[in-house]
Amino acid sequence: MFDMAMLRKEDVHPQKTICTLKMARFLDKEGQIPQYNLQYLRYYLKLNVDAKPHDALGDILVLEALFNKIHAKTKDEFGTGALDKMIEVTKNPVLLARMPYGKHKGMKFEEIPVDDLQWLSETEFDEDMAYTVKHFLGI
Numbered sequence: 673m674f675d676m677a678m679l680r681k682e683d684v685h686p687q688k689t690i691c692t693l694k695m696a697r698f699l700d701k702e703g704q705i706p707q708y709n710l711q712y713l714r715y716y717l718k719l720n721v722d723a724k725p726h727d728a729l730g731d732i733l734v735l736e737a738l739f740n741k742i743h744a745k746t747k748d749e750f751g752t753g754a755l756d757k758m759i760e761v762t763k764n765p766v767l768l769a770r771m772p773y774g775k776h777k778g779m780k781f782e783e784i785p786v787d788d789l790q791w792l793s794e795t796e797f798d799e800d801m802a803y804t805v806k807h808f809l810g811i
Contacts, residue, residue: 688759690759692735694762694800695761696708703770710735714734765800768800771784784808789808
């Protein structure tokens with residue numbers, strides 16, 4: 673998402689995109705991965721990349737390794753249509769398995785009290801969080 677904003681700022685408008693954040697969330701259906709930031713995924717998924725963290729070139733190398741890992745997993749699940757599936761997932765909100773932050777961090781969404789979900793529904797979040805809260809409220 674940040675990368676897309678930077679591309680638009682430079683007047684670059686790709687027709688098709690793949691978001692590794694959305695794909696990581698999508699593939700982690702049980703919510704086993706505690707965080708989805710790039711460097712966390714690098715170590716959690718044991719991506720073998722010789723790169724400095726938070727360095728432009730290093731981040732690109734880690735992102736490339738992450739993309740390759742996600743593509744391989746998507747290919748295992750969806751076969752030859754993996755890239756099309758990745759593009760489709762990127763275009764839509766993804767259902768989160770666990771609360772990523774706050775007092776209910778780490779809890780499965782179905783375990784979060786309805787009152788707290790209702791409060792969350794009135795707060796601005798990214799589209800995946802908003803979609804997930806509405807889903808578990810039945811909205």
